[in-house]
Amino acid sequence: MGLTLLLIIGALSFAFFYLRRKMNYWKDHGIPCLTPSYIFGNLDGVGQKIHFTTNLQNIYENFKNGNKLCGFFFLQSPRIMVMDLELIKNILIKDFNNFIDRGVFHTDEDPLSNHLFAIEGEKWRSLRHKLSATFTSGKMRMMYPIIESFSSDLVNLIESLSSNKDGIDVKNVCTRFTADVIGSCGFGLECNAMRDENTEMMRMGKFFDITDTKIRLNFFFVNIFQSFAKKLNMKITPQFITDFFLPMIKETFEYREKNDVNRNDFLSLLMQIKKYGKLKDEEMENVGTLTFNELAAQAFIFFVAGFETSSTTMTMALYELAYRYDIQEKLRIEIEEVVSRHDGIISYDAISEMTYLDQVINETLRLYSPIGQLFRICAADYEVDGMNFTIDKGMPIIIPVHAIHHDSRYYYDPELFNPDRFSSEEVKKRPHYSFLPFGTGPRNCIGERFGIMQSKLSIATIIKNFRLSLHEETRYPLLMDCKNIVVTAFQPIMMNAERLM
Numbered sequence: 001m002g003l004t005l006l007l008i009i010g011a012l013s014f015a016f017f018y019l020r021r022k023m024n025y026w027k028d029h030g031i032p033c034l035t036p037s038y039i040f041g042n043l044d045g046v047g048q049k050i051h052f053t054t055n056l057q058n059i060y061e062n063f064k065n066g067n068k069l070c071g072f073f074f075l076q077s078p079r080i081m082v083m084d085l086e087l088i089k090n091i092l093i094k095d096f097n098n099f100i101d102r103g104v105f106h107t108d109e110d111p112l113s114n115h116l117f118a119i120e121g122e123k124w125r126s127l128r129h130k131l132s133a134t135f136t137s138g139k140m141r142m143m144y145p146i147i148e149s150f151s152s153d154l155v156n157l158i159e160s161l162s163s164n165k166d167g168i169d170v171k172n173v174c175t176r177f178t179a180d181v182i183g184s185c186g187f188g189l190e191c192n193a194m195r196d197e198n199t200e201m202m203r204m205g206k207f208f209d210i211t212d213t214k215i216r217l218n219f220f221f222v223n224i225f226q227s228f229a230k231k232l233n234m235k236i237t238p239q240f241i242t243d244f245f246l247p248m249i250k251e252t253f254e255y256r257e258k259n260d261v262n263r264n265d266f267l268s269l270l271m272q273i274k275k276y277g278k279l280k281d282e283e284m285e286n287v288g289t290l291t292f293n294e295l296a297a298q299a300f301i302f303f304v305a306g307f308e309t310s311s312t313t314m315t316m317a318l319y320e321l322a323y324r325y326d327i328q329e330k331l332r333i334e335i336e337e338v339v340s341r342h343d344g345i346i347s348y349d350a351i352s353e354m355t356y357l358d359q360v361i362n363e364t365l366r367l368y369s370p371i372g373q374l375f376r377i378c379a380a381d382y383e384v385d386g387m388n389f390t391i392d393k394g395m396p397i398i399i400p401v402h403a404i405h406h407d408s409r410y411y412y413d414p415e416l417f418n419p420d421r422f423s424s425e426e427v428k429k430r431p432h433y434s435f436l437p438f439g440t441g442p443r444n445c446i447g448e449r450f451g452i453m454q455s456k457l458s459i460a461t462i463i464k465n466f467r468l469s470l471h472e473e474t475r476y477p478l479l480m481d482c483k484n485i486v487v488t489a490f491q492p493i494m495m496n497a498e499r500l501m
């Protein structure tokens with residue numbers, strides 16, 4: 001009995017001193033850090049009372065003045081938050097070769113996990129090189145008619161819902177539009193989500209809406225304890241997603257190969273790279289072919305990365321426009337004017353000329369960045385310019401995009417939705433790298449053009465055809481859902497839409 005008690009006391013003391021030493025990491029390095037708790041580090045209340053992004057913003061606000069970076073603890077693991085814009089530039093661009101990877105979990109046992117967002121080093125570089133050709137402005141122009149073909153369904157859907165006395169659930173509408181667009185441009189599928197919201201694609205889209213506790217815990221576990229999770233043969237992609245996507249991509253792929261089908265979508269472009277190591281009719285070097293699993297993982301990431309981000313951007317822009325009649329009216333005047341010069345059609349050239357719409361979207365992305373932070377891993381010890389401090393090899397780095405976008409040093413009255421901040425004169429007054437909704441540098445968002453094109457077309461279509469206002473039960477500002485990893489409102493955003501003739 002006495003020995004057992006002694007052993008327990010010994011083990012507890014060891015754990016205590018081990019943790020205390022660990023949690024002194026930043027203090028020992030002379031780097032500012034909020035006092036962490038031994039169990040949750042600096043994540044106390046995250047996912048319960050506070051969103052991860054807001055938590056980072058609080059840390060940022062504590063240390064932003066006079067510090068290039070600060071430390072924090074992700075549970076017991078030390079991480080760095082970089083706040084200085086020059087240092088951000090160095091990490092994302094100048095010294096990119098030392099910060100290529102994000103440290104996202106992926107494994108060969110989970111074929112859909114080996115996608116561009118997660119893979120590392122030279123493998124990433126080679127794949128990115130291959131895929132870049134699928135996102136040029138020429139390719140966007142080519143895909144535009146596919147997206148445009150959904151405009152009439154969008155108008156019909158809103159019109160059919162507009163008599164609902166509880167208003168229109170705007171997130172639901174935007175998600176259904178995005179499911180149809182991405183299903184079609186990604187996989188050549190007719191999802192019909194705008195005609196029937198219970199389609200499989202909509203159910204799959206909920207994958208990123210990580211409020212399901214089991215999916216959420218698995219997601220965090222595999223990412224935090226990566227080697228352990230690999231030893232346990234764990235996967236990041238839920239089985240029901242793999243069971244849906246892999247056969248669907250395989251079936252479409254085999255059908256197209258057999259029947260020599262060529263369509264202006266991502267799958268066709270990926271199939272060309274798979275077969276020829278390049279796009280078929282283009283003068284470009286052979287960049288090496290893809291395996292079927294590599295192709296499937298890329299088609300899948302286009303869906304995951306494009307789905308929630310684009311529908312959130314559309315939703316939040318419409319929410320702000322419904323609240324701010326003056327901005328909505330100014331935007332409508334621009335849309336009418338530009339469209340009248342393009343035979344009444346919201347064509348690719350027409351949306352390219354809508355500069356105020358660009359400003360509205362940029363301001364939405366500033367205020368509600370769907371991805372609130374960027375991640376990088378330090379590949380080799382890195383001396384920080386102008387500081388007597390070296391970032392250790394393997395250290396995870398976070399760039400707090402949301403906090404920078406809400407920093408009053410860069411954006412006066414930061415909580416106010418004001419698209420005028422993005423006029424070319426105002427943009428020139430701000431420092432570079434104070435606006436990073438798509439990241440920057442060689443590992444920025446590859447789908448930026450597609451995300452913007454889709455958001456612009458849908459917003460222009462809605463504002464041209466409807467006058468929006470918030471339903472009386474929709475609050476302003478919104479209460480955000482702290483459980484979700486992306487920016488999502490806690491309650492549905494309900495709106496009224498009056499048809500314009």
Ligand code: HEM
Nearest residue numbers: 116117302305306309371437438439440443444445447451
């Ligand atoms: C408004 C819409 C979107 C936003 C705000 C957004 C934002 C981002 C951000 C912040 C990153 C990380 C960049 C970095 O670490 O520097 C990223 C990466 C990525 N995004 Fe997007 N994204 C959007 C739409 C899309 C779309 C439509 C697609 C695909 C069709 C896409 C595909 C990707 C991929 C594949 C990556 C990983 C790139 C790499 O690691 O090389 N995104 N996105």
